[in-house]
Amino acid sequence: MRVRFAPSPTGALHIGGARTALYNWLMARHAGGTFVLRVEDTDRERSTPENVGQILDALRWLELDFDEGPILQSERAERHAEVLRTLEEGGHTYHSTATAQDVRAYKDRHGAEWGFRGEPEADGAIRLRVPEGATVVHDLIRGDTTFAHEHLDDPVIARADGSVLYNFAVAVDDLDAAITHVVRGEDHLSNTPKQLLVLAALGADQPAYAHLPLLHGPDGKKLSKRHGAASVQELRERGFLPEAVRNYLALLGWGDTDDETIVSTDDLVRRFTVERVSRNPARFDVDKLRWMNGRYLRELGEEELTRRLEAYTGRDGLRPSVVIAQEKIQTLADFWPLAGFLHDGPADDPSARERWLDEEGRAALAEVREALATLDAFDAPSVEAALRGVVERRGVKAKQVFQPVRVAIAGTTVSPGIWESLAVLGRDEALSRIDGALGQAVRIA
RNA sequence: GCCCCCAUGGUCUAGCGGUCAUGACGCCGCCCUUUCACGGCGGAGAUCGUCGGUUCGAAUCCGACUGGGGGUACCA
Incomplete structure (x- = not known):
């Protein structure tokens, strides 16, 4: 052939x-x-x-x-x-x-x-x-x-x-x-x-x-640069993995009697026959590609995913944050907005500060600061125990304590796990950010 | 206009004369739970484009129609 x-x-x-x-x-x-x-x-x-x-x-x-x-x-x-x-x-x-x-x-x-x-x-x-x-x-x-x-x-x-x-x-x-x-x-x-x-x-x-x-594009019209991620170049820029793109594209217009959706390239090679290609035109669905890409991303493993993320972002030393962020991203492009704060400082989200760093939040935050400052080990389990201790002492809902901390260190309400994030930051940086948030909040109030 | 292709939930797809019409994305709910996710469980969603025919029986075969797409260049 x-x-x-x-x-x-x-x-x-x-x-x-x-x-x-x-x-x-x-x-x-x-x-x-x-x-x-x-x-x-x-x-x-x-x-x-x-x-x-x-x-x-x-x-x-x-x-x-x-x-x-x-x-x-x-x-x-x-x-x-x-x-x-x-x-x-x-x-x-x-x-x-x-x-x-x-x-x-x-x-x-x-x-x-x-x-x-x-x-x-x-x-x-x-x-x-x-x-x-x-x-x-x-x-x-x-x-x-x-x-x-x-x-x-x-x-x-x-x-x-x-x-x-x-x-x-x-x-x-x-x-x-x-x-x-x-x-x-x-x-x-x-x-x-x-x-x-x-x-x-x-x-x-x-x-x-x-x-x-x-x-066709998502709107049923002919695919063009105007509609979604139409070019391969753009797919790469938007953080998609080539293996996921191959899988998605293979299934866009070709189907097996098998129900599998995640099909490795090796399996595609094994199973693909042109006779089974569909006769119907298909629409490109970015959401499905995103879902599939997330699946591939997580199958990569920490080391390989870190390698790709470092190549994609042009940054080094990402491993710890990759480990705690990997289950929350679908594309390579999702990583930095979610975990960049671990490297470049908190994001600036005024509405998050307003919502969580009110009087109540600051009080909780101050207590968290105390607890963290005296911790023996600053790893995720210890940090978790400390934070839960604060929750218990204050007799409030967990999020009344956790969200202020999140906003303090990340600047926003969305981030990887809170104690994992604190542990990655390390005690000095964590305390410094909490202090920063306390000071800032006071000025706002 | 003319020629050609196509038609299963919102999207992709299984199905090849007899199934409660398959699975996936998305959506909704529940569980997990520190946010968001991931994962798990469940659900809604399809008169198989319409009409007619063949058949004991059609999503499956035939025809017409409708709708969509492509071609119709001294483009590729």
């Missing part, structure tokens, strides 16, 4: 493209085949080297390694010209100066359902002669789809200057790369007969096809 991923570098790699890449990669790894990367950069206006770099970057981050390529379509111009000549010599093409308007006029005359047939001219663009009959696309996901040739326009396969167009180039490139399975988005289904016609004119065998349903 030889499959390929053939993005056009007209922007960042979006999750739709990422999923297509993933499915191709899974197929190749499942079958022990070859995964080829080809860059379709023949769009002279929109393709840029920076975009090519972005795509390679995205694939690297997703850990979808390719075995051959990247093949640049733009570097195959000579070969394309050669094949074009073969087609001309075989009488499969003709020159035509007919424009889009001419095609429309033709349909006005003959009926909208009839494909355009031009008259051969001395020069102009090159059109492929569509023969009589029909072309059947045998799709691994959708079954057979028949396209009657009479509805198909004679497609332009090369410009007047000889530069070739997409439907011609893909066919030739897939043929030359000996691609056995063409797996791509459903937006290509309607163009497949044109490519099949090129192959037929060349007398070549056709590869197997599989057209994946398209991905």
